[in-house]
Amino acid sequence: MVRGLLESKKYLIILDDVWTVNDWNKLNVVFSDCGCGSRLVVTTRDFDVATAAGEGSRVCKLRLLDQEEAWVLFCKKAFPTEPCPLELEPLARSIVEKCEGLPLAIIAMGGLLSLRDKTALGWNRIYKNLSWQLTNNQMLEPVKRILLLSFYDLPYRLKHCFLYCCMFPEDYVIHRKQLIRLWVAEGFVEETGKITMEEVAEDYLKELIHRNILQVVEKNLFGRLKACRMHDIVREVALSVSREEKFCTTYDELQERQNGKVRRMSIYSSGEINHSSAGMTHLRSLMVFDGNMSLSSSLSTMASSFRLLRVLNLERVPIESIPDEVTNMFNLRYLNLRETKVRELPESLWKPQNLQTLDVRNTGLERLPSGIVKLCKLRHLFINQMTNVSRNSVNFFRSIPVPIRICNLTSLQTLSAIEDREGEIVRKVGNLTQLRSLGISKVREIDGAELCNSIGKMKHLLKLRVTATREEETLELEALSPNPPPLLHKLFLYGRLEKMPPWLSSLVNLTHLGLYYSKLREEDPLSSLQALPNLVFLFLWNAYEGQQLCFRDGRFTKLSILSLRGMKELNRIVIEKGALATIQELILINCGELKTLPEGIEYLTGLQQLTLLEMPTELTDRLKLKDGSEEDRRKVGHIPIIERGQWTEAEEWVTERLN
Template sequence: MAEIAVGLLIDKLIQFLAEETNQLTDFHGEIARIKLEFESIRSFLKDADSIAAARGDNNNSIKTWVKQVREEAFHIEDVIDVYMLQRGKHIHGGRIIRTLRRISSLIMNFKFHHEMINEIQDIRISICEIKDRSGRYGFKFNSPEHEWKSRALSGMWNDPRMASLFLEEAEVVGIESARSQLVDWLTTGSSKRTVISVLGMGGLGKTTLAKRVYDDHGVTCHFDCLVWISVSQSYNMLDILRTIIMQPLKARKEPKPEGFDSTDEKLLIGIVREYMYQKKYMIVFDDVWDIDFLGIIELALLDNNKGGRIMITTRIKDIAIFCKRSSFVHVYELQPLPPEKAWELFCKKAFQFDYDGCCPPPLEKLSLEIVDKCKGLPLAIVSIGGLLSTKDKNVFEWQALKDSLSSELESNPHLVGITKVLSLSYQDLPYDLKLCFLYFGIFPEGYSVSCTRLAKQWIAEGFIIPKKDKTLEEIAQEYLTQLIHKSLVQVSSFRFDGKPIKCQVHSLFHEIILKNMEDTSFCHALSDQYPTFHGITRRFSINNCSLDNFADIKHSPIRSVFLFNAYKLPKHFVTTLSANFKLLKVLDLENSLVTHLSDDVGKLFHLRYLSVRNTRVDILPKSISKLQNLETLDLKNSMVYVLPIGINRLLKLRYLSACYYDYNKRFDFTTERGVKIQEGVDRLTSLQKLYHVEANHGVTKLISDLRNLRQLRKLGIKYLRREDGKILCASIEAMKHLESLEVSSLSIDEMIDMQSISFASKSLQRLYLRGRLDKLPDWIPKLENLVKVRIFWSRLQDSPLKALQNLHNLLELGFSYKAYDGEELHFEEGGFQKLKVLRLKFLERLNSLIIDDGALCALEELRVGASPQLKELPRGIQHLRKLVILEFINMSNEFAVSMDPHNGKSYSIVKHIPSVLITHMVGPRTGVYSTYNLQLG
């Protein structure tokens, strides 16, 4: 969509005009005029796309116009970036160039500036011509009719959701539990107005479920007024208000009330209020997209204390919970079908007239692969199964469909409905969220991507629009949350505090994204099936593909390159890339076979994101210091150990992640290391993450210099000497935004002197201390916002529980590797009320674990390991009513025997817990473990 390219360009031009006010006025003026032209076009682009989609537009006239706009947007973006590249070379050039700059910036490169201005003028003429052609394609600029036209046209296709209202009972699979829950919420409970929201992504069967409930006899006989209204994106509020009372009026054969045909919204709201006030109503609003809609419904349907129920179906979480401000709200989040139900539904559709509804053995493997592609989405299963029911039942036909599913989703009449239903969510997004959503197509199908990685890349690409009083990272997190709440993105794993760690998109959404990426030149995916590229694109996603022909792509305006499953790389891959992709912003080599970065990487002036995570790269070239726009440098689990001196010139650097974990070592104090920074860390004042830096190389100044890093959110220090502890404490006190702190001492026996902090940031949420402590530092219990504390190797003599139990927001607590040297831990009544995760690992002297009733009330996960003196279950473990995971690893033989389900005394206490794992070792120090392994639940 050109709307995306133009929106991103306008933001870029605004930033350019703000930052380059001192440059040539004629160049600056031409850019300003182009910005105005694009702004006048932008508001019509979304409508142009909608009209083209609705018409089918066989002549592709509107699509051609949109493509022309997009290409000119790309063109002007390239001109700006080339201009900035040349300016960057000039500013950081040699002595002669710097002298010329002091004399006159015009003399520096007059010919270049003249060429840039001529090119921009040509672009502006082209834009004006494109703008003039718009009238031929069904819309005119400055026309007040364009909005309603696009809304009307967007409903011109057959809506496959309509079939959901007329399904036979036998065709519905896997909704029994959901149906029962909704019926219960509708027919029991408070007499107050209650809203029941059915939430889920498009195609999950929300409408089907709601209709089954609406038609349930137990529901229909419970209410004296039932109404079903399909809302969708292009609703008319006046029609909705009339329908609310029209359906019961027809059922009762009552006349219309006075004012029914009015176009006065306020009057109609009053009529609905009056009519429904005496009714015990149940009203379903199917497919709600707009919060403002519910705001009016709240006014029209008063709480009359007669047990009124409103049920809505929606894809958007904010809508599902909106009415909490005025009503009881129940939210049922509909999930994809489990594999066995998905298979049952597929067989019902694909073999409804053959083989007695069962899949024949020759087709079973292919059928299972096709069902897996649907990932439990009923609409997809029904549509694809229905299509296969029309085909010959042979392996050739089944394989052909599986291999061509992407193209079939675009063109086959049986399947285009899937694409249209799912695409509604995408089309409803503002352009900045569309950019972020399309980004998921860069990653291979089924890939769970780190949320932090996504946020950094979105920022590097310029997708994140700054807001007052918020960091770009916070805004990026808001963007991701919106995509999750709109049921477009699925969370793959959560952090201990409930925040998402990794996320992905549904397989069919991934197919839709790939098509949109191709249509918009957003990204091209190179793979073993499609190893070549011709045309225009902004990004390359290279997945399991030979790169032998990569050098043939010359001087491309590519902005981002990603490698996935790159098992073989050309010898000079990075050199070729640096030479040909001079405007590169994002270079993600994570998990690739890259072994070194050439000095040419320093030529990538625009580079903002560079990752060599999990690669064999061991040295950063000195030219890295030239990357003045670099924001993220991810060296985690690479072989890089020493950072070049010039690293302190990267004044825009926000993230430096450089810890290395040696998986070949048995875990001990030296398993994880950081990197050496030789000097000048105090200049990196934009840093938000520094994790880890080593402090044992005679660089006490480095520890004191940290106090200048006032923006730090995450800090990791390795190999801290005792004498540097007080200096580190002083630096930490200056970090007002610090959220995560990890400190490791020089050795197991080296004391960590962390007692002298008088004030630690109230923002501190996560604390990790590794090394010898006399006692728990006094400032830790004062950190009321701490949610996670992990202590390693400390050998605390006194129980730390009393000091920590008043940390009321604590969610995870861990003592590991001799962190506590006592014999008893006693969790007293009232303590640790929010704690969800408790880890007690390698506490060799622990022989008594006591849990009072009323302690650890929210605990969901308890893991205890290698505590040979602990002979039995913790006393009071039966009080942990929310426990889901219970794990005892490498315990004593006596402990294992006590847990034997046949004759153990303790088995009955924990058998109700969903997951219980117990192993024991032959001897506490032999390193030899028995094969006894009990998995319960």
Template sequence: MAESAVYFLIEKLTILLSEKAKLFKGVRKDFEYVRDELERMIAFLRVADGFEESDPELKVWVKQVREIANDTEDVIDEFLLHSTLNHGRHGIHGFLGELCSSLKNFIFTPKVASEIRSIISRVRNIAEGHQRYCYKLSIQEQGSSSGFVDYSVNDCRGDALLLKEGELVGIEHHKQNLIRMLIEKDLGLKVISVVGMGGLGKTTLVKRLFDDSVVKKHFQNHAWLTVSRSFKIEDLLKDTIQQLFDEIKQPLPEGTGSMNSNRLKEIIREFLLGRRYVLVFDDVWSIPAWEAIKYALPNENHGSRIILTTRLINVASSSCIETNGFVYELNPLSEEESWTLFCQKTFQGNSCPHHLIEICSNILRKCGGLPLAIVAIGGLLATKNMSRVGEWEMLNHSLGPELEGNDALESMKNILLLSFNDLPYYLKPCFLYLSIYPEDHLIEHNTLIRLWIMEGFVKQKEGRTLEEVAEGYLNELINRSLVVMVKTNDDGSLKYGQIHDLYREVILSKAREQNLVTTNEQKTMWPTRVRRLSIHNTLEHVKKERYGTRARSLLTFGVTDVQSMLNILQLLSSFRMLKVLSLKDVPLPAVPKAIFTMLHLRHLSLRNTKVKVLPGSIKKLKMLETLDLKQTYITELPVQILELHHLSHLLLYRHVVYSYLPYDCAYGFKAIKGIGRLISLRKLGYMEASCGSDTIKEISMMTELRRLCLTKLRREDGMAVCSSIEKLHNLRSLNLKSTEEDEVLDLQYLSSPPPFLQRLYLTGCIEKFPIWIQSLHSLIKVYFRWSKLRDDPLQYLQDLPSLVHLEFLVGFTGEELCFKAGKFQRLKLLNFDKLEPLRRVVVEEGAMPHLEKLVIQRCNLLERIPQGIEHLIELKVAEFFDMPDEFIKTMDPHRLGEDYCKVAHIPEVYYTFWRDGGWEIYPLEQNPADMNFRQPRTVIRTQGRRNSL
């Protein structure tokens, strides 16, 4: 954990010290000494990170290193505030390089000089500790081939095997599913990987499966091997041999104890030849661990099976690919199963007393369906007096502290910590940073990526952008089941995610301990100097004197009351070192003036505030890279914004919400003459292109753009728009919209579109289909809105190899659409909205073989469901919005609709109507007796527009 803070500081010092000019007059050698000592420690810190939990002295030393790195950065940043900054280059290297020239004549104040002397003294003491611990760790590492030891955590793994039958709620159907996979007729060797986050009961489930009499009888040989993170291949192979020979009551081959791994594998292979066997490898943490095992296992088509348990999705999938095996993802218990298990453990199978139901429901919700957590917490509550409600309330409101100080929950905490301790050094701060979010808060992918980068957690890699590296970090956390995907993009990537409540409690504690993040949920024991402050809902427990003036980040979540807003305004005046400031959802009427004193600010979010004007003082924030003004009332930007040469994300638009999507539903900002000077921009939206073609042409200078949204385009802007877009080779998302729905969006001049374009949103009348779309082989999503296409668009789109999502809103004026056999091979989502002339849709057999969701709405002349819909065997959801009664009746099972049999294979079929300010959703039930026509399953009372797909 200390490694990331040290690395960033070394990078900063190296850039400063690399300048030829004599800097910092008389203290250059001091900073060189600090840098050199920290460089010596950085590799050691990565090793120490795996040992500090078991060594209190080492833990204190690592903390001292982290604090010295933070304090050194503070000293540097403090005098940078007094410097005159000139900018022109992008990123931290450009900034610091230019900064050096302004520091040539800088005279250190007595305060700064004193702090530097103090830092040098502390570094010397830490360096002495470094030598001592290097020797100590070299001794400890001799017992671990992988450089770390599991310590007491490994001792807890056996707990899962000792659970009583009564504690196995919800396990039986999983066991039966897995038994079917084990004994299926396919005779090839298959791997079955049971995957899921820690505490889900993977080991418990597989142990019950392994001991089942059906399994015992079906296989001739059986062995259970616990792998764990720190396994040695020789020990694992010897254990396998021991179990196999013990089962047939035969002595081990002579000399087994001294054999190398290759000879041990040969013995296992020879033993298993000609046999049908089942081997369990429990707790596999890496692909190399599986690779080291698999070559000892013969495949002779006798129906043998390998079962793995793992927390890592990539380990599960990789181990199954070669054998065409199965990945069995274990999910949390349902609410009903969780309640049953909770009552069994807490009340010995009796009902929960009425006066404790609400408290217990809240506690159970924090367990999130984890059997391990439910059993552990239920066991703790079983010892409490049911008449003392206060004791139960205390656990409900302070589960985090209970995890820290309660022996009854120690085993559960250690199991959860396994996943954290196994993270590589660069992922630990990224994961702990998620403690900024309140409980149950959705984590937005794009925002999180930007925050990680702004905080300095993401290291540059050759050939990859910082965003791509951060994307890899996030995917690693998803792979390790530490971030749960709640909503995905069309390409399957994360859009919104969450972390489990119990993991959140663990990382809250860790982040506080590491002084990485402080939240106002922590009512006591704040660190002396808060580095990052996250405020949830209220400022009631936030006191100014608690954190000093060197905080690096301030983020708010759900702070809406007036008093809290006033307190925030008061706080801002002392936050001059901030790099990240997010005031999202705070009802601020204006931008606080104190913000413009924060010269280090890199990320500023005023999203969903009531701000109407952005002052010209924004030019003072020379380091600003992200300016998030979404859902504000700002419609014009000051010309001074053009002085922010590091700005990479300019996000300014406001959506007005309706029941259905009207033409004018999003408002952006008026284009500024000279906008092309912002050459570092990667995202720009929504800019109103009403200033004329000259301003549009300036966009071609922004060659770093990944996302571009232009609105209020006129027919005569077509040539300028196309000319600019052709120069944006890095563009991934393009959104173009004309001034009004009858205004032509002229795109015929675009002959060489951006080659990596993935998302295309075209809104406005298109006279002739843009045939250049056919060449976009990376295209994932296409929207045609108010396009009123006369040509059949399917002929141009049907062979796009990556197309997943296709939507038409007033997008086609023809009477028939035909999806040809073998076309649209990857399409998963299809939406027709208000195609009023449309009378017939045909789906030939073999078309859209992977379609999962079909939405048809307001197509009033469409007489029947798509002909051939029965061929869409992977279709999971069909929704029909505001369609005529005659159309719906053709599918009504209660009235024996003749098309009902064609949709009977679809798991979810709904028809929906907007009535009295809300959506009324009706299911097509498979059992006619269970349904009355137009009796809604769900009524959603909302003025919000329907989300299309």
């Protein structure tokens, strides 16, 4: 009936707040286009709905208000007849910042405060208790109600994933991979077909982003999410729901903690915990975000009562040891000790048989306990240790020995920075066919064929880092032909190669490539790399002993960052017109014979930054604003940032702008 009514008319129809693609598809059949100039406007909270409705039309994603726009809107509501008093302005601006450009929140907060006495004391009380205000103040009830519509519309499997995000501190940047592993550990993720739970969890995260419940903070150059966060007001609403459902709490909410069973707790800033086991025996997650908190005296007591704990996150907490009581947590699935002062793990670490993630990166750890080989459900093992970065350092991580039987843990997806011993690991690591990320060091030349045989079995491998026993040792990787991991995205090789491995050119999915100490001697070392269709990052450090590198026309079509370091003989770089069309950053480090600009650098119109570290003064002086070469400055005049730098006695790079 409606379709017939509209068929020959010129109409304007607004469909406000369409929730699902199915709803849109049902409605869309009504609207016919008879060429009369009709218009249809659809608003939605869901990106997928906008995509479906906007096919062939215009999709407009509304932005948040900027700081000045938000301030003007707030003042119109809070001070309709007078300007903001000077004594209230700092606090008022803090309240506006809390709203983060969300008009709904700005209007509600402005309206609420317009009815209050214009005193700092009264306003500060509301600011500090915003979470309580959202729950109990009728003036702010519409904000909570409207935002909760998005929460209640979530599928059941996503509600807990969303609420879990409010455990992170305000304005905390949540990294995608960490959040995914936490969701899996908590049991929020369902296994689906043949894909991993981590892949399912990433789909969950994408859906929360598309519904505009979480904000994107950072994407990589391929548009893939790297980090997200919660809008402050959305987080306050999530905290309110979490308290009502006793989903999670923070340590300073003492009354809430004592009145009910605490299932998840975050500690932001508390000094020393005065632990009481009352109400804490049901704890599933304990996450500590206070890098100055003292836990040494209470961790044993706490651990003895946390029998149901699944997640223990102590990243950056200054603890020096892990008590044996922690290993009695049979349900523990996620243990994060990253950047703590722990130097040794308990020998009884094998007891938490459900452990999925163990992160001991950048600790003082020298070895792993032998019992770790009994953790048959372990999926992610992070053990690489940061070393002091020196002027000539290339490999910034050190590895540690692991028991040979770790290669029996067939559920492993991540195994980083392990040491090979007498060729034992390279022969057995092929058992780990589910690996997505592998880092192995101290590989001998004679073990190259065995390593290639093992890597060839890893059909899911996405990231590979191989380090020889020493700088002069050859990495013998020829045997990886014809079966290199087909999905490999990131490859980093530390050691002599002499010539490019023949299989390298077949890695069509490769996005990151780093060659260190390769000492390549072939005439055109770039020939096998130029056609890699998806290469975005290329690092050649001490990798080539020739005098010239040539980037051919139409090659490296997606390269964004190029770094050349330690090329002692290199004296000429040629960039043909049409090469490196997408380059954004060029970094040249310690190439002592390169005294002229790369020929053709003027063709790199998209180049945003040129960095010259420890490069000859004959080159850098020519780029100075004063007394430099006018011709060279003209060639690089389109580059927004040009800087040079030197390594200081304090062992750090110091840079200065040249333009």
